Amino acid sequence: MGSFYYAQLNEENIVIGISELSGEVSNEKLIRIDNFNENLLGKKYENGEFIEVPKTEEELKEEKLQELKQKYLTFIKEADLLGDTAEKERLQQEYLQKKAEIENA
Structure with missing residues (x-):
């Protein structure tokens, strides 16, 4: 039994958390990723990619x-x-x- 990793998105599609779950889920605010990658935090999910968000x-x-x-x-x-x-x-x-x-x- 493996783990499933997800990037959790907020309303603006910005990654606000990384989760390791025991099963697959279907939720538009949870994007399946290959591994537990904290470097995605703060990035925006757009057109199937995680992109840097320019800082104010x-x-x-x-x-x-x-x-x-x-x-x-x-x-x-x-x-x-x-x-x-x-x-x-x-x-x-x-x-x-x-x-x-x-x-x-």
Whole structure:
């Protein structure tokens, strides 16, 4: 008895989940796929293909903010662990400045 893999679509035909089921199903929002492929998440199912959906300016800005936050969190935590208060404060100010630049771009 094998597994059946499906890409679950939302109203806009965007993949919002990948499922492994014990049997076949017939549902227009479940598209049968060959394997458990998380790389399909966020893609659009159109004309029998999974295609990239262009990101909005807001989504791109949010990604940049998240990357910036992760980068600075590491630096700030390290400075804090080392007890370097001046460096920690400098990094916090630098982060806030770069964050504002992205938000106001």
